[in-house]
Amino acid sequence: MDETTPSPHLNPLQRFGHDVKQVRLARKLTQKQLGKAAGYSEAYVSRVEAGKMFPRPSMKFARGCDLAFGTGELFAGMLRRIDEGDHPSWFVPYLNLERKATRILDYSTSLPMGILQTKEYARAVFRSYHSGASAEMIEDKVAARLRRREVFERDTPPLLWAIMHEACLRTIVGDSEVMAGQLKHLLTAAASPNIKLQIMPFSAGAPAASTKPFILLHFADSPTVLYTETRVGSRMHDSAQTVEAALDDYDLLRAHALSPDRSLTLIKKLLKEYQA
Secondary structure, eight states, X not given: OOTTSOOTTOOHHHHHHHHHHHHHHHTTOOHHHHHHHHTOOHHHHHHXXXXXXXXXXXXXXXXXXXXXXXXXXXXXXXXXXXXXXTSOGGGHHHHHHHTTOSEEEEEESSSXXXXXXXXXXXXXXXXXXXXXXXXXXXXXXXXXXXXGGGGGGSSSOOEEEEEEETHHHHSOOSOHHHHHHHHHHHHHHHTSTTEEEEEEOGGGOSOSSOSSOEEEEEOSSSOOEEEEEETTEEEEEOOHHHHHHHHHHHHHHHHHSOOHHHHHHHHHHHHHHHHO
């Protein structure tokens, strides 16, 4: 097979790397020159072209390639399609809005929201949800989930406020080692100025508001949107009345949850239990 023809056995990220290499060579650029133009190292370009970037090349790199190559939004579009292919079709509308949000208000009842999950935790979740899936498919889904963190790499990252029921911390996903890693990650995330965590303890008793998970997305130039989800699909709600009711619920949940400092104390206590 000609070197310029991608193998039909390449996965999407390998095809992306192959195409970057082919256009780079056509433009008579070295890996070092492309890296400089895109704001990355020569080694980074080499890993991209080899299809060895995990979870995937950054959107900033893809846009840098388009700028260096004069290809419009070709490579940026390729990455978006890779993302969309690794998520359920019903989740893509939310994903596109999450990338644009200025504030993300999350309430989770059994598992931390995907954007806060570690690789090992997400892998255990997907193995449970998709017990018949191949290892490769599971890893693609894990990589797609981790890529959602890129919203925090924006010039103006969103504020994420996450309220988690204590069940999110006590439901053992994977094993104690996986749980310890997940709780350590939550502590690290909470140290970011753009992330606030609160835990709704079992001791809070009957819920003061919604018993189902939901997310509110705020935007700089458009109305707030409410996102709700079930196993078979999701809904985006934009009616003022529905969104306002959800905002009221979130205020109640925030008031009944532990303070951010006390929430971190609880996470540290449970971390010691998982490490015992």
